[in-house]
Amino acid sequence: MKISTKWQGGFAFTMDNGKGYDLPMDAGTTAGGNGEGVSPMEALLGSLAGCMGIDIFMILKPYQEKIERIELETDGERNEEPPKYFKKIQVTVHVDGDVPASRIWRAVNLSNDKYCSVANSLKAELSYKVVLNGEEVNQA
Template sequence: MKVSTKWEGNLAFTMSNPDGNQVRMDARNEAGGEGSGVSPMEAVLGGLAGCMGIDMYMILKPFQDKITRLEIETDGGRNDTAPKYFTAIEVTIHLDGDVPASRVWRAVKLSDEKYCSVANSLNADLTYNVILNGEHVPQVAK
């Protein structure tokens, strides 16, 4: 899976996937951005909600025709100093329809523990490559 994120000037960036779908991001809540897109941290919360929503809908397949609303709110508490990573995320699922509570909770648990790639990526190992003026630059020793 690959996306490209392009600088649009000042603190704005546009993320595009290979199909041409785009998400505009800026630092409106971070460092005086312009407010014309979502912040990168809001995108993380939205990605978590979208991932869990897709999982839950698939897990609740026997009840799909009975679901009239599925809305997921995510509220992230962040570290006070840089880096301001999420220290806790509260996920609230609003589901309306004739679905047993036990099945909804089962779907939540399966998404969280087994299927949701976003939830399970929040502590991923990161590697970095730098291409400067078209050339790969090896990491400089500290």
């Protein structure tokens, strides 16, 4: 999977998935941006909720016709000093419909422990390379 994220000027960037879908991102007005997009940290919370929501819907397949609503709220507590990473993330899963609570909890736990790539990517090892004027450069 490859994503391109291009600078739009100032603190604005646009993520392009190569399939015709874009996500405008901005640092937000408190950080000097224009606020015309989601912040990268908001996008991370939304990605977590989207990933888990898809999993939960799929796991609850036997109940899909009885489900009226699935909504996930994510509330992240950030570190006060840079880097302002998420120290804690609370995910609240709202389901309306005729579904046993035990099945919803099973779906949430399976998503978190086994299926949600975003939740498990929060533990990923990161590596970097730099390309300057078309040429890869090593760190000095």
